Amino acid sequence: MVIISHQREKCIGCNYCVELAYSQWRMSKKDGKATLIGGVNKKGFHTVRIDDMEYEENKRAAEACPVNIIQVKKI
């Protein structure tokens, strides 16, 4: 199991996560920030659990994020 967390408020809308892990990320047309698909918001941190198969691409998205607000951990 892999857990992704996203501190959405700080997103600057660069679109990298969407390019690198399209299965899990979309740009919001409403406010121009990235949205973690299936994410549950707790105090500004959006988290979701995903399959190990998708670890690599989401890890790449986390590393590419210019404002370091994505965390991807194997649990």
Add this chain to the structure above:
Amino acid sequence: MTKNKLELMAPAGGFDALQAALDNGADSIYFGVDQLNMRARATMNFTLGDLEEIAQRCDEKGVRSYLTLNAIIYNHDLSLIKTVVNRVKESGITAIIASDQAVIGYAKSQGVDVHISTQLNVTNIETVKFYALFANVMVLSRELSLRQVKEICDGVINEDVRGPNGKLVKIEVFGHGALCMAVSGKCYLSLHTSNSSANRGACVQNCRRKYKVIDLEDGHELEIDNEYIMSPKDLCTIDFLDQLIDTGISVLKIEGRGRAPEYVATTIKAYREAIDAYYEGTYTPEKVKEWFARLETVYNRGFWGGYFLGQELGDWTDSSGSKATVKKVFLGKGLHYYGKPKIGEFKIESQFLTKGDDILITGPTTGVIEMTVGEMRVNNEVVEVAKRGDEVTFGVESMIRASDKIYKVVPAEDVDDKFVKK
């Protein structure tokens, strides 16, 4: 030639800097909200909900307010820019500063006043004429000489270039603050090294670091003589402001939305005095010297006259960060203000405060207060020194608040990692 007095435009990265700009004589201020501006990383402190308060505070002082919306715009941003432009219209913000055609077009369609951003690098009169179809004010590229600026300003008059409001287009230039090693912000270094695009306001400032050059043929490492080869010194025009005003410009913009409120206070005050002196005929070398010394007290990488005076290449700085001659050391927070006797109460949380110290009080409503501490009391007893943990009171001319922070201002050489040596 200059019919109207030059407008002094100040940066506002937060409410404290905004107040400092208003209190020190700015004619207009510019600020960003959320992510779509060139300081998305540095200043995240204004939101769309703050627009009314910003407009109101500016209106009270008769100051114009401009919202920067000048990042590169992608499809997914289109809805957000409409929201922002609509909110600008509702809240009474004077204009938006834009570079992307999507923003310019939508703002025009909504009747929102547009200023052309430095990101569009306006460098000739034909470009001015083109953007005059959409905008009443445009900032020129920072890479022009005084002669080129004057030619463009003359061109506006000679060719009668008018904006959508029917008046002659106003030409604006950058007068003070950080310069970029690339053509005004059009740089991809930060994107290449950190995926962090300067054109989305997320520059990691690679140019401000030290580099080594290696000769790949023989492996020699070349030391570059203690110069930060990509980091230009900061622009300062206060010593030739008369020549700059004589070009016919209408607006002087001060850079620095990422800077502290006291930076805004000091810089705006100096330029305010200089502009007023120019119109009163009292702009003298002695005064320039004094303004220059004051500007050196706040954040700077050393000064040069930018490209206005026609230097061939950038003048590189020899320091990684600021060469400010004084530094601020955090002491504590505001507690209470006793209005009648004009006494402020503060909690000292770090270091110590001595009678006679120069201090700085900043906060979102207070702005910036600079003063020297007179008689102090702790627990109703007169003291010479207030230590960490003390709740200290002393006279302060204007109101302070619980949201304020208090700092000691000391010569830069007395500070080591924010710790006072003596």
